[in-house]
Amino acid sequence: MPKPLDPKCQLCSKLPTTQAKVLHGTAGDGCWNPRICHNRRSFYRHRSQNNSAEIDAIAVEPPATYFAVLYLYKEPGDKPLHAMSAELWLGQQPICRLEPIHCFGLTAGKIRAYTDQVLQAFAKQYGVSLYQYKDMFEITSSYCPVRPCPLHPES
Structure with missing residues (x-):
């Protein structure tokens, strides 16, 4: 079974890298790991784009009552x-x-x-x-x- 997505990493992936390093680096909460964070941030950023590309969206007019x-x-x-x-x-x-x-x-x-x-x-x-x-x-x-x-x- 795949590892569940980390909500903290999902939010971090939306930040610019410099801001993420300040927030999660040694001055922040200390979770920044340069060996894995760049790849993980890229994965989370592109994951939503890849998933939305696989799902078709349709528009259905709601009933007018x-x-x-x-x-x-x-x-x-x-x-x-x-x-x-x-x-x-x-x-x-x-x-x-x-x-x-x-x-x-x-x-x-x-x-x-x-x-x-x-x-x-x-x-x-x-x-x-x-x-x-x-x-x-x-x-x-x-x-x-x-x-x-x-x-x-x-x-």
């Missing part, structure tokens, strides 16, 4: 929702965006009703059936894009 994602701006844990937004995607591209809104004073029921209205609006606008969000992403409140925002007072 509609899906909606929901972005929730909140702190981790059981903290209240600060803001939210949504996007409608077709395949690999977003095609429609609900601008973010603050959720101050909205109850859980009102937020749920609002997110359902957003799905219905996306579905009506593009003539598709959307029953739920494909994914929900929680983003920390400090990244809230809504202005003005209590977290980002104007200077």
